Amino acid sequence: VTTSRLRFLTAGESHGPMLCAVLEGMPAGMPLSPADIDPDLARRQGIGAVETPYRGASARMRLERDSAEIQAGVIAGETTGAPIAILVRNRDHERWKGKPIEPMTVPRPGHADLVGALKYGYNDLRPSLERASARETAARVAVGAVCRALLQQFDVRVESYVVEIGGVPAAVSELPLAERRARAALSPLCCPDPAASDLMAERLDELMKAGDTAGGVFEVAAFGLPPGLGSYVHWDRRLSARLAAAVLGIPGIVGFETGGGFSAAARPGTEVHGGLDLDDEARLARKNDGTGGMEGGVTNGEPLVLRVAMKPLSTTVRSRQSVDLTSGASSPTKYQRSDFCAVPRVAVVAEAMVCYVLADALLEKLGGDSLSEMKARFPALRRSRLEDLPMLGEPRVLWP
Numbered sequence: 027v028t029t030s031r032l033r034f035l036t037a038g039e040s041h042g043p044m045l046c047a048v049l050e051g052m053p054a055g056m057p058l059s060p061a062d063i064d065p066d067l068a069r070r071q072g073i074g075a076v077e078t079p080y081r082g083a084s085a086r087m088r089l090e091r092d093s094a095e096i097q098a099g100v101i102a103g104e105t106t107g108a109p110i111a112i113l114v115r116n117r118d119h120e121r122w123k124g125k126p127i128e129p130m131t132v133p134r135p136g137h138a139d140l141v142g143a144l145k146y147g148y149n150d151l152r153p154s155l156e157r158a159s160a161r162e163t164a165a166r167v168a169v170g171a172v173c174r175a176l177l178q179q180f181d182v183r184v185e186s187y188v189v190e191i192g193g194v195p196a197a198v199s200e201l202p203l204a205e206r207r208a209r210a211a212l213s214p215l216c217c218p219d220p221a222a223s224d225l226m227a228e229r230l231d232e233l234m235k236a237g238d239t240a241g242g243v244f245e246v247a248a249f250g251l252p253p254g255l256g257s258y259v260h261w262d263r264r265l266s267a268r269l270a271a272a273v274l275g276i277p278g279i280v281g282f283e284t285g286g287g288f289s290a291a292a293r294p295g296t297e298v299h300g301g302l303d304l305d306d307e308a309r310l311a312r313k314n315d316g317t318g319g320m321e322g323g324v325t326n327g328e329p330l331v332l333r334v335a336m337k338p339l340s341t342t343v344r345s346r347q348s349v350d351l352t353s354g355a356s357s358p359t360k361y362q363r364s365d366f367c368a369v370p371r372v373a374v375v376a377e378a379m380v381c382y383v384l385a386d387a388l389l390e391k392l393g394g395d396s397l398s399e400m401k402a403r404f405p406a407l408r409r410s411r412l413e414d415l416p417m418l419g420e421p422r423v424l425w426p
C-alpha cells in the first residue's frame with residue numbers, strides 16, 4: 027500500500043532453523059521486550075487456552091514453544107526508530123538437520139504443493155510446503171505484537187473470538203461486544219456462547235473421528251480507535267481495503283466482511299444504517315451501529331468489527347485421491363501431522379495483522395519519529411463531539 031508508514035518482511039521455512047521478521051517504521055522511545063511478544067506467540071499455538079492446546083490443534087503445538095529474540099532496533103529496552111529484527115527459532119529443526127528427507131511427489135489438494143512446483147519449477151514438492159506452511163505466521167504474530175504494544179500506548183485494544191465452527195453458529199448478537207472476548211476465554215474453542223461452544227466441540231469431535239477437518243468464522247474487534255484513520259480519497263487509503271488485504275493474506279482465509287457484511291446485502295437500508303443522535307456529553311452517538319466502525323473506509327470512533335471465514339484445513343487424516351507426479355499413477359494423499367481445526371489460532375494471526383494495519387494508520391495520522399511526539403499529538407485529534415465539528419452553515423460558491 028502506497029500510504030504505509032510501516033512495512034515488514036518475513037523469511038524462514040517451516041522446518042528450517044528459524045523464522046525472522048524485520049519491521050521498519052516504528053517510532054523511537056517505546057518500551058519493548060520479548061515479554062510483549064511471547065504471549066501472542068503462545069496464543070497462536072493455542073497455549074494458555076482453557077484446553078491447552080485448543081481442541082483440534084495438532085501435536086506440534088505441544089512440541090514447540092515459540093519465543094521471540096529481538097536482534098535489532100531495541101537498545102536498553104526501548105525502540106530506537108531503527109528497523110526491529112525478531113527471530114523465532116524452529117525447535118523442530120533439530121530433527122530435520124543433516125537428515126535425508128523423503129521426497130514429496132503427491133500434491134495435497136487445497137495446499138500450495140502443486141502451484142508452487144508449477145510456478146517455481148521445483149523437482150520436489152517440499153519447498154512449496156516449507157514456505158506456504160502457516161508456520162510463517164509466527165513471524166507475523168511477532169510483528170503484530172510489536173504493533174499491539176504501540177496501540178496499547180494509546181489504549182487501543184484488539185481482540186478476537188470465534189462465532190462459528192464446522193457449520194455450528196454461535197448466538198452473540200445479544201452479548202455486548204466488549205464482553206465477548208472475556209467470555210470466549212472460558213471456552214475450549216474461544217467461543218463466547220457456551221452452548222454453541224459445546225455443540226462446536228461435539229461437531230469437531232465427530233469430524234476428527236471421521237478423519238476430517240473443520241473451518242469456521244471468527245470476529246476481530248478493536249476498541250478505543252480515534253475517528254479519522256484511513257481515508258476515502260483514494261482506494262488504497264481506505265482502511266477497510268487495507269484491513270481486507272492484510273487479513274486475506276493469511277493462509278486459509280477465504281472470506282472477509284466489514285459492517286453488516288454479506289448479510290447486510292439482504293436487509294433494508296433503514297435497518298442496516300441506524301440513526302445518529304447527541305448523547306448527554308454532546309457526543310454523536312449511534313443507534314444500533316451497523317457500520318463496523320468505519321464509514322467511507324475511515325474509522326468513525328465506534329468499535330471496529332471484522333468477520334473472517336477460514337476454510338476447513340486441507341490436510342485430512344482420511345485420504346483423498348491425488349496423483350504421484352513421479353509416475354502419473356493415482357495415489358492417495360499422505361497425512362502429515364496437522365490440526366483438525368485451527369480457527370481459534372488463526373484468529374490470533376488475524377489480530378496481529380489488524381494490529382499492524384491499525385498501528386500503520388495511527389502513525390500516518392499522528393506522524394512523528396518518537397512515541398513522545400505521537401503522545402503529544404493524540405489528544406488533539408478530533409473526536410465525534412459537536413465542539414470538534416464547527417460548521418459554516420451558510421451557502422457559498424464552490425466552483426467559481
Ligand SMILES: Cc1cc2nc3c(=O)[nH]c(=O)nc-3n(C[C@H](O)[C@H](O)[C@H](O)COP(=O)(O)O)c2cc1C
Nearest residue numbers: 137138158160277278339340341364365368371372
Ligand atoms: C495459524 C494457521 C494454522 C494452520 N494450520 C493448518 C494445519 O494444521 N493444517 C492445514 O492443512 N492447514 C493449516 N493452515 C492453512 C494452510 O496453511 C493453508 O490452507 C495452505 O497454506 C494453503 O493456502 P490457502 O488455503 O490460502 O490457499 C493453517 C493456517 C494458519 C493461519
